[in-house]
Structure formats: structure tokens, C-alpha cells
Amino acid sequence: MTNEELLQIIEQADKEKVTELDLSNKQLSSLPPEISQLYNLSELDLSNNQLSSLPPEIGQLSNLTALYLNENQLSSLPPEISQLSNLSELDLSNNQLSSLPPEISQLYNLTALYLNENQLSSLPPEIRQLSNLRRLYLHANQLSSLPPEISQLSNLTRLYLDHNQLSSLPPEICRLSNLTRLYLDHNQLSSLPPEICQLSNLILLYLYNNPLTSPPPEIIGQGTHAILAYLQEKLEDSQRQWVSKLLVVGEGGVGKTSLLRALRGEEFDTQESTTHGIEIKSLALTHPAKPDVTMQLNTWDFGGQEIYHATHQFFLTNRSLFLLAWNARLGFEQGKLYYWLDTIKALAPESPILLVATHIDERDADLPLKELRDKYPQIVEHCKISSKISLGIEELRQAIAETAAQLPLMGEIWPTTWLNAANAIRSRPEKYITPQQLGKIMAESGVADISQEVLARWLHELGEILYFQDNEELNDTVILKPQWVTQYISKVLESEEVINKFGIFTRQEMDKLWQDLAPSMRDHFLRLMERFDLSYRTLENRDISLIVERLPLDPPNYEQQWQQIKAKANCHEISMKFKLNTIPAGIPTWFIARQHRFTTNTHWRNGALLAYEQEHLALVEAVKGDRYIKLTVRGANPLNFFVLLRDGIEVTLSRFPGLNIQRTIPCLGHHGEPCTHEFDYHQLSKRWEKKKATIECPEAIEDVSVAELLYGLNFHTQNAVLERIDELETKVVDKQATILNEIKNLRELSQREFTNFFRREQAKIDSHCPNIFVLRPRGGKSWQKAIAGQKIDLQLYCQAPGCWHPLQTGGLYEIDEPAKWLRATAPYIGKLFKVLRFAAPIIGPWLGVVDPKEYEAIYKNNLELFKELAEKLPEIQDAADLELADKIARGEDLDPERADGAALRALRQLLEEKDPQQHWGGLKKVLTPEGHYLWLCEHHAAEYKR
Template sequence: MTNERVMQLIKEAYKRNLTELDLSWRKLTQLPQEIGTLRNLTKLNLSGNNLSQLPPEIGELKYLTELYLSVNQLTNFPLQITELKCLTTLDLSHNQLTQLPREIGKLKNLTKLSVINNQLIELPSEIIKLEKLITLNLLRNNLKRLPPEISELKKLKTINLSQNQMVQLPSEINKLENLIEFDLSYNQLTQLPFEITELKNLTLLDLSHNNLTELPPETWKLRYLTTLNLFDNPLTIPPPEIVSMGVEAIFTYLKQSKTTEHNEAKLILVGNGEVGKTCLANRLITDKFVEDKITEGIKRSKWSIPSPGSGSSSIKLNIWDFGGQEIYHATHQFFLTKRSVYLLVWNARKTKDYDNIYYWLHTIEAFGGDSPIILVMSKVNESDDDLDLKDLKSKFHIVDYLKIDSKDGRGISRLKESISEAAWNLPLMKVKWVDSWYQVRKRLEEVKENSITYNEFYEICKSEGLDDENINILDGYLNDLGVTLHFRDRIALRNIVILKPEWATGAFYKILSTKSVLQREGVLLRSELDEIWDKETYPPDIYPQLMELMNKFELSYELQDKNSYLIPELLPKSSPDFDWNDEENLYFYYSYDSFLPSGIITRFIVRMHQDIEKKENGMPLCWREGVVLKLRNSIALVEMKSDKRQIEIRIKGDNKRGALEVICYHLDHINASIKKINVSKQIPCNCSNNCPERYSYDKLLKAEKNNVEIIQCHESYESISISSLLDGYKRREERFRGLGKTDNLFEYDVFICHSSKDKPIIESLVKDLKMKNVTYWVDKEQINFGDPVTQKIEEGLKNSKYVVPCLSKNLTILGWTRAEYGSILNREFSGNSKRIVIPLKLDNCEDADIPDLLYDKKRVTYSNKTEFNEFIEFLKN
């Protein structure tokens, strides 16, 4: 039965001679034939209905330029559409089309075609006739390849083929010379045609989630490419460490000559104390049994073995033997790396050790990713085997299980073979090094010192012919590989390049093993460093840098007296006595699925140390598994509940939401640094004071967005209002969403306009704004693939109270950034707007770089913390 309201709308449109008609989301099962009377229509929206066909009369709309048919029940392409010769935009997304007809070639004026989320398995060759097509969106179909004829669509600027089954691209792709954005993510590509490197105007190429092992060497010739997404590919050329540095590093790597194959990996031994890890390491290297004392911290050694089935190739293994004492576990996490081989050593004689196998397996998985694990039962002559290997293998990446005895050598030969096979199959094996980079690497290995200055490192690189760009990339590459430690982002660490990472880790573990620090409840006196560290190994002039390195790894921070440090890992495990009123608390939880890594709270304490509440003696109110914070006129208690695998947050005061945002920002950052972990945010039910039911915070937000109003409590079975559950939790931008905007109510505090070349410092700025609960608009987060860029920028400007041009030598005085702040500046000068332009001077900005229009404006210097903090307070007030 025809919807009466729709008939009324059609009649009104006819009487008023309308050119646009919106019939979307009307539950239509058929479109009235009277639609054909609207001869002057240029835009018709039929999205969100239940249409399975269109009436022939649709072909009468000869002037129609835009037709929207998304979210319907179309199984066949309505051929009537092909009579609409003026059509420029056609949206058929979210239907059930299996093919496009050859007749689609009649739509010669089409500029935008969207067939998202259908079931297309191929495109007709007649698509060649759509000569004016600019945008082609085929996201989420079943396409395996493109027809070569697509190369004739010379005006194409955007193609989205994400989430298809593409196995290859035609070589003719190079003829799409105007292509700007090309999304091939989530497909099954194993290689790219060389011809893709001829798409000279590409600015965005998304190849994430494919099966690519290498890029064509000439990819670096795509000189306008600013976004190259390669996430989740088994790449060896370029290696993942280079990929993570961005487009410029990738291009620099691809340009270089690469002939040297360097097969190197880490072999990491983990397990509880006294299970024989060190004896096993000695047996592997020397083929002899050597008794050794308990390992404190980490012991590092080198071992070379033949590659499997090859008499010529060899594998260089860096053995990291991790001490098993519990006090070291949280610190170990920083050195458990992915793309390594793990030996998990256990002894069946020790029930406790057997119980901890799952703990170590979860730890390896969390920090080592999908690295292969060889499970080794030591002292086999004295042990009984009672291990459910099938269950373990179903849950973890265990590649072998062996029984050995280091004393008599039983099983060692087979273990060596297993190690060789596991290492040889690591993604970083058989990767060719840039020749000049490899020469630098060899030179560094010959240096006897534990560390050198950055200037010395720079001169070694220069002597091997590296320019500044190559030096910067190699510096980051060696650091990512764990070959060196160099942190350019810290002023105190910029000038030291640590060549032997075990030298630095040894310093950390010596402090963790110091009883006086433990007895002093985690307080390390600066004066006792002379006693803890051997002066020959650790000269006193290097102390400040080593302590700064501990702070970088979130292992310590300097106390207010400037004469001591707090080492959170050595705090008491139980909480001190303090008063806490449970009334009117805001509760929030981080719930960990199967594993809560140790060290999360101690790292959090280092991050939040400036906001920790004080005890009566002036010392921070924290312990190894909890901390009390003073934030935003509120007090927060953050505590780890190991037995429940959760972190509980309780907040009281005037600004609970603001305090929670700061806490969540830091906990989210710590969780994100752990490679593989399942964690959810939860809020408690409010049906009664003591209801144990909890709800996923993210799912509640999603439910509310989809207009779901009620959820049922599974304890009391009462119906609970979702809005009441979220009251007090929702972010500021979520509260404003959907409200009308006035000059006094904006979605964002600041609009950030910047040069793309300043990306690293802008990322730092964004983190600072997040931490300070300042809402912001920045292109990277607010503009997605396929979005209309100009429209998104205009929306951002309209909805931001302050416009912040980031002044630098890279800021484009003419172009986007000038356009972004220019209009607001003009309105500000004329007094027609309360929005204000506030320039932010970055570190690489000289006075000569400041545009004339902004030179006399009150500005903020980012590196001046006093000025920047005043700026933040101004924004918040």
C-alpha cells in the first residue's frame, strides 16, 4: 500500500515545481508511478527504504542529476536509471547487487558512482564509457580484479576498493594519470604491478591489510604521496621498522642500494627463577654444562647457528636471558620484543612453576605479539610431564615442545634445530640491508665503549657517505631494532647513543636489586648511586642520563627535594592507611579479558607523579598497586585488583568527568603500548547501591547513538535508562553533539591549522591538549578517506571557538592554512565574531617566519611551559 504521506509530498513537489525531493527512510516498498510527473527534479533521495525495483516512470526525470538509492533491497540494477542521461551522481550503496549491467555505459555524464556494500564480483567492460567519472566507490564487495578497460577513465581522481577480494591489479592502471586517492585496504594482494609507480599525482595510497611482502623499488617516484598506509602486511622490503617512520623514510630506504643480507634475531629465555635458563644458554653456546649463579635482571650473549638446510647461510642470535624473580617482571616487559624467538623454560618438579606457565605465555603474547614460542621442560631426568599441550597450542603460538637436560646434553641437539627453524621463519630474516647502513652497523659493533656521543655517531655515518636524511632514518631504525638506544625526543638523552643496551638495563636492575631502596619504600637517594653502580662501568658523569633513561621507561621519577627518586616497583605492595569517603563516587573500570600485565599502575604513577596526593610526611600517597590523585578539583583513587584482572577508578569532587578523562588518557596510552591485550571500559549499574552488574562503556555509547533507550540489568532484571547510566561519563564533545551552535557554545575549543611537515610536533601538541581536557579539531582525526575536504574544514572552523595557526618555517603563508585562519581573522578585525585567532609559535619558528597579519597578535610559545599552561587555563575558563 502506497504511503499516503509520500503521495502528498509528490503532489506538493509537483505544485511547487520543486527541483529536489527527499523521500528517504519512508519504509517504501514501491515508488508511486506519479514520480514521473516531477519533470524538473534534479535531485531525488530514496535512501533507507525497502525498494526492490523502480517504476518505469522514473525514466521521465530527464533533468535528474543526483539519485540516491542506498540502503534498499535492490537485487538487480534498475535499467530505467540508464535513461537518465543528465545523471552525475548515483548512489547504490547497501543493496544486494551482484552485477552492474552493460547499459550503465549510457550514463555518460556520471561523475560519482557509489556501490558500497553490495555483492559485485566483476565490473562490466562498458564502464569505459563513463568518461567523466571522478569518484568510484566500490567498498565492501566481492571483486577479485579490475577490468583493464578501467584505464580509460582518465578523469578518475578517487577509487575505493577497500574490503574486496582483489588478488591483482591490471598493469594498465598507470593510465589513470589524474588519480589522487587509491584505497586498496583489506584485500588479498600479494604484489603490486610496477606500473602503479607511474601514478604521479597520487597523494593517498592505502595498502593496509593485504599480503604484500615488498613494494616496487620505484615507489619512491610518487613524489606527491603524503599518505602511504602499509599496516598489517608481511613486508620485508621495506622492513616494518622503516614503514613505521612514514613516507619519507620508506622512500629513502627504497632509493638505496641493497645487496647485504643480514640474518639476525633475538632469542629470549623466560620463565620463573631457578628453572635452568642460564645453564641452558651456556649449553647452547658452548655445548658444555656450566653452573651459574642466579641471573639478576638480564644477561645478554651472542650465538651464531647455521640456517636450516643451508651450509652457507647463518643466523646471528642475540640471547637475552631474563631473570625469573618477580621483582624484575614489570621491567622485563620493555625488552620483550616482537619478531623474536622465545624459549619458555619450566620445571615440572615445581608446582608453582607449572601454574605460572600461563602467566608467561600471556606475557609473551602481550609484549612479543605473534612471536614463535618453544616450550622447554628442563631437567627432564628429574621431572614428570603432565602438560596439556593441545590446550596450550590452541591458545598460544607454540611451535615446538621439547624436553632437555642441560647437564647431560639430552635434547639439546634437537632444540638447536628447532631454534634455527623458528628464527629462519621470522619476518625479518633474509631482509637486505642498505649497503651504507650495514657498514655503519659493523663500525658500531667494533666500538668497545658502551655508549658514544651523538656527534661521534653522526661522524661515523658521514664517513660512510650518509646524508642527514639517511642518518636520521638509520638512527631511528637501529633504535627500533634494539641495536642501539637513542631518544632524540628527550633533551637530556639527545647526545648519548647507547651501543650496548644490556649496559643500560644492567643499571636499571642493579637499582631494583638494592635492598636499601626497598626498605625505604621505593625511595632512591641520589647520594647512594655511587654505591649501587660500579664507577668504572658507570662513570658519575653519566648518572643524570641513566636516571633520565629510567624515567623514559617509566621506571622512576625525581622527587621534589631534587636529591632523591621514587622507584614505584619497589613501593610496598599493600596500601597505607588513608581516609576515603565512598559517598557520591564516580566509578569506572578497566577490565582485562584474560591477563592483567604487571607494571601498568607503576608506569601510571610515573606519568601522574605531579598530581599525586601527599601523605602527612610529604611523601606521595601511592603503593605498588594503587595511587591517590588530586585532579581538577577532584580526588581520584586508582587501584589495581589483580585477582579480578581489573583497574578500579573512584572519583569524588566537583569535576569528576575532567579527572576521569585525564586518567583514561594515560591508561589508554599505556594499554596501547602493549602489543596484544584485550581490555574493556566498564561502568556500574545504578539500579541499586550495591548492584554488581557492569556495562561496556563503548557499547552503551553505541546503543545511545542508535537511539536505544533502555537496557536490562541481569541482576535485578530491572529496565535501566541508558542516558541515566551515561550521565556524568560522556565526553564534552558528545554532550554538544546534535545541539544548535551559538557563538558561546562550540563543539571544539580550538581549530589547529598547521603544515603537514610539522606532523611530529603537532602530534605532541594534540597529546598535550588531550591530557588537559581541551577539545580540538585537527585534520588527521576529523577528515577521513573520501570526505569532502573543503566542507569538513568549513565545519571545523564553524564549530571551533579559537583558531590556532601553528607558526613554523613550514607554515604555508598562501594556500590552505592562510585560508583557514584568514576569514576568522577578518571577522575578528571587524568585530563581527567572538572567535579569536591565537597563533602558537613552534620550536622551528623564527620571527621572520611569522606572517605579517599575525605578527602583532598576542601569541603563545609552545616550548615555554609557563606560557603554554596559561594558554590552556585561558581555553578552559
């Protein structure tokens, strides 16, 4: 639109009657002064233009209540903007503002101010005068600090500060007493002022991607409630704790225990016995820069024999100091330094490492140190010692002190009550206590009731105790000495009977090895081994366990069974390789233990043959020489089983945060002939995101469809999966078994991947809650013309993949403000219905349904009503969101950050208001072996109990 055209509109307008003017997306580069003639304007939309400045005359539009200037090129604002005294909403997002004029503070009636995605490096102190402001959007700027005056915005409920450069927050922020949500993601915060705990109405605090050490990551990981509890106790009183972990690793027999004895000033023992499992003691060192401070290092001496390595992985934690010992007399190759360095890098990529050559009284320590440091930057120093003659011990002690002083946990500020409780727990002589006893110890140390669960989780995460609060089979006992557990597990790993029987562990052998344990503790230890994926009870006989680390190294003869399924008609195959820089202990044995419900009793140390409903076989192999894991699934409809097992492998690999992983998918072949090329999964995903339809196969020099390669393997291909179900359902006339089986598998896949994807979205915004439901008019008959004006019920569903069903009792909530709530949740509802419409009215005994036909009719009616609602969403959306609503109606994918985040938060808020005790119809939050969190009814939750 030209200025002339705009002037013509202004001249022809009825100046008294024009109250709203939409000039968005008109390619305006300037605004004529004559705009001031429209003196009755209450809403002016100038978004998505090319405005670089505003005329001073804009200040004469004194009746404006809403002004939209987002997505322009404004670098400054005229002082006259202060004359818009009736303005309640001002959108300046997506411009080039580097500062704000002080005059903006005169907009006293502003309730919403959008300044996000500009170039602001500071805020004027005058911002405090915007006393009616409820929402302030400052994300995606260049703010490095906030003025203390921001605390005077007493009506503020939401403050968006994410994606800035904030390194600290003013303590005065605690005066924002009405604040409910504070967004601080993607900043440079290393600590939070404890005063934040005084924000009594704060519901959600977002802190992702900050280098925070206070609160520590273990507290942040527990969510807003835990953070506020920690800060509350810290505000009352706090102390520094000079304690951390020193982990000593290396091959068996290199002298790790003797090394620690020498560091503690103890005499050399020529008869030192081999360490079985883990031994934990203490080492006191003076802080190198603070002579009055004594650091306490808890030394973890790990048995070096290979069979222990899988059990050690759970205690080799990040943010600790590692001593990697090797025997100079035998050489670094014999000490497997590369293996150990790869393992430490995979498990604890941020932890410093001191290499320690032992026995240097017998031979010089010859080591390619530069090469090792280039490959493993974690290496701080190479120390050379002889424990026998105390050579180099003092130098090693000094190196340990200097490195330990830099650890992120060293000198960490703890709430005094928490520190007192931790010390009291550490000094207890018992090896285990009850949760009630743990609570009593904390209470006696002054820990508030609300903080006890948080502190218990923190101590568990730090490895000081073992207490699985969310596991019904383990939460009746608190292990105070974790090393005690490994000693008893080591007895099983070393058992001659278990070794000779290739991992079979009977109850008779358990009673013999653990005879000094009470029967209840034997059961507890067995469940701990299962929790650590070291064993599982066989399906045929629950009194027999299989110890996966003692499976035979050679595979049994599985080829005939594996090839037979390939010979079946209509057999398809899917595979993926996981190429690793190293294969640590526990891979793939942990995976084999986790997936035991699919066992065919064909397994070995490096692989397994698994089955799903007798129709599909999967082969998992770890080829340690070539450092890769390969997963292959064969059958008529292998996709669902493949994705399930792939997710299980990903859970196993996620235990190694520093592991380098490349995932590859084989080429689909050309003209009916197979192809040996493997495509990089990450590259394929990037091509999909950039809407590249094909990729060239370098072997055949031919293009291959990216959509076909990624079909069903990536959540963003879900539309293709749903279209396939649509296509198949039109063919189900004669109820062909092959079509019905494919529908069943694709339905289960789409439902599981939907809940998995949105669970990740909920984790980002700290809004965990059930998220599968239908909406229906109260009374369940029909929708009125004005949907948003009638009463609506929300009915929660059990999320069992392939078996979604409504809860029979509970989980039903009335929505008080349908219009507002539907506008917020519309993007999510549209996606949910796309998947829910393929849910089948499966009727099982768990439903307690007397008349299946009546149930099926009600079920289908609910879906029909939900479908009507989904189709009417564009009518419900505000004018500003019509484009978004149209996309929903067309079933197009939307930006999850924009659409889904707000929707999921609105869902959580509704459920919390309606069900503050979080009963949620009896749904249980279950973590499946594949790492999926599902909200399940009691019947389906029981299926995942080991």
C-alpha cells in the first residue's frame, strides 16, 4: 500500500465511527501525519510492515487502547508516544529497538507490553511507573542486567526474560508478589537470589540452559517446587560445604587401594587384597587458596575387574574428580587407558582427570601425553608415584587439592538445615533405614516438611543414599551405604554357580550368597539389581533370575529362526546402526534386561533375539570390534516394534552423556535391488525440516525419498502415518487380517509417539499432567451454535498405546470459561484429535462394562462430538489467531514452542484448579522400559511391573 492510498482511506473514513483499523501486511514504509485525524481509533494494527519510524502525530490518537507495531524495522520511538495514556496493550516485538525512551513510563494504563525480539541491552529505571502492567515480554533481547526498579511492577503476573544475557537478578525481584510465571531460560545465570522463594504466587520458574550451580542441577531437575523449597531454607541460613567425590578407576591390580592408603598417610601393605565392588573412605586436604579450609573428598575405590564395570557405571558421576591409575611396569596399553578415558568421557564429560602412573620405582612412566590430551581435554595432569616408597605422593596430593578446589560442587552453599541433616545421615551407623526414620532425622535437623522429599531426592542424585521414592517396589527402604549394595551384587557376579550356568541365578543360590541378609532385604537387593538392569526374573519361573553380565559370550544358534521369518510372505525389514566412539560396559546387557518382556530366551553377552506377538522378530547385536550396535526388525508390520526397541536403545545410550553417536539407516535399494549405502539419520532429519524431498545415494547416484526413509521414525512424519491408517481403514471391508494388523500396529505407534512427543514438550515447560482427553458438551447430547458459551466436560483417557480408553470413574472436569480455555488449547486439540480419531473402542475386563454395545455407542458418540468441536475451532479463535486456527483445521503442523507450550500450560492449570490433589481419575504416571512416561489406569500400569 502506498502513502497515497492510505491517505485516501483516511480522507474517506468517517472519523467519528472508525474505531479499529487493520493496516497489517501492507508493506508500509512510513506513516503519514494525517493518521492523527482518526481520533476515535481504539485499536490500530500496523504489524508486519517496513516502518522504520513513527510520526510525532501518533501521540494525538489519545483514544487508542491497543497498538500493534510488531514485525517492523523500528529503531526508536518518538517521545510523543507518552501521550497515548489510554493504551492497555502495546506490541513492539520483532523490531530493532536498542533502547526505550523514558517517556514510555507515562503509559500508566498498560497491562501488556511486548518488547521481545529486539536489541535492548538495558531498561530505563522509569519502567517502574507502569504500575498496571500484568504481562511484560522481554525475551530474545541483549539484557545483561535488570534495574532494581522492576520490582515496583506490583501487578505483574508474567515476566518473560528468556534468551537474554542475564548473569544475575536483583534481589528486589522478590517484591513482584503477584508473579505466577517467570521465564529465565537461555541466560548466563550462575545463581539465583534466595529471595525468589518469597514469590508466594509463583507457579512456574523456567531455568533451562543456564550455567547454574546454586541451586545445583539436582534441585533444578526436580522443578519449581523443589527450587523454591531449597531457596527458602537457604534464605533462612546457609553454609558452604567443602565436600566432593574422588573416583579412583583403572584395571585390577594397578595399585588403586595402595595409592589411596599412601595419600591418607597409611603404611604400605604388601598383602593388600583385591577390591570387590566399591570401597568408600575419606581424604582430607587443605584448600590451596584458603589455608583455613579443609576439603573433604569422599574417595570411591572401584574394583578394576571387568565384571564390575557395569555396576560401577551408576556411581561414576559427573562433576567429580577422577584418578585414572595405570601400572608403569606393565605399560599404558596393558592399563587400557583409551578404554577408561572413553568410559569417563562418555559418563562424565565435564569431569577433570588426573592420570596416575604407579610402580615407577620399577619402571619409568612412558606415555604419549600430548596425543592423549588432544583427544581427551579433560586430562589435567599426569602424576607419577610409587606407593611402596612414597615417591611422588606429596606432588599427587597437591595436584588433587588444586583440581578438587575447582570442582563445581566444592564450596557449594547449602541451606544449614540441609547440611546438618546430610551430616546426620552420613554419620548413621546403619546400612539402611525406613523412609519414616529418614524423615525424622531431617525434622530433627530442622528441615521443613515441604523440603524433606526434595532433600531426599538430592541426596539420592548425589549418590549419598539410594532411595527410589517413585518406585512402589523400592520406596520402603533407604540405603544409607550405597557401596554396601555393590558388595552384595559382586557376590552374585562372582558366584561360580552363576558363572557355570551362564547367568542363571536361583533363589537357592540367592539364599546362600545373601544368607546374612533378612529375607525382606534379599528381595529388596534383587529388585535393586532389576532397577539397575543387571538382572531380570524369567517369565516362565519368577524364582529364577538371569544375570545379564554373565550371559555367554558366544551366541546360540539363532540363524534358522531369524531366516525363517524372512522367508514368510509379505515380510519387511527395518534396521538402524548406532555407531559409537566406544562401547562401555552395560551395552547391550542393560538393554537386554530392560526388554526382557520380549525375550525368546535367545541371548548372549553382546546380543539378543526378541519377539513381538509371534509376528515379528528383532535382532540386536553389539559389534564391539567395529564399535556399533545394530537393531533389525523383521515381520509384516515391523515399524511399531522397531521404534519401541529403538527408544529402548536410546534410553540405554542416554546414560552416557558424553558418548559420540552416529545413527544410520540403510538405503531403500534401487529398482528392486538392495543397496549397501547407509544414510546419516541426523542429515535426513535436517533435510526433512528444510523440506528437501530427496537425497542422493552415492552408491547408485540416484535420488531417494527422504519421506520414505524417515517414515514413522521421526515424529514429524506422523501425518504420513495417520494418512496410511486413513487409507487402510477405507479398505477394511472384508476384515482382512493383514490390513487389520497393520492398522493395529500403526495405531499403537502413532498413539505412543504422540504421548512421547508431548511429554517432552511438557518437560520443557514443567507442566507434567495427563494430556489425552475428549471434550464434550455437558449432558453429552449435542453442541449449541455458540460452543464457547455452553458448559463443557473434559474426560481424561488412559494412555496405553493402542488401547486409549476413557476412565470409568473420575477424571471428568467441567470447564468454567470455555471460550478462553479453548482459545488457549486449540492448537493442541487439533493435533490430539488427528490421532484420537483412530482410537478403537477396545473393551477389556478392566473397564467393568456390562453392555459392550452400549459402551461402543457412547465411545463413538464422544469422538463424533470431539470431531465437531475440532472442526469449529476456527470460529472460536480470536481474529488475531484466525490464520493459526485455519492451519489447525487443515491439520497442518505448527510451531510447538508457540502453539503447544501455551496449550499444555493451560491444560495443566485447569487440572490443578479442578483436582488440586492430583488424583486425575486414578491415572498413574508410569515410566516404561523405553523411557516413555505414560498416564495409565491401574490395569495397564500393572503390565509394566517387573
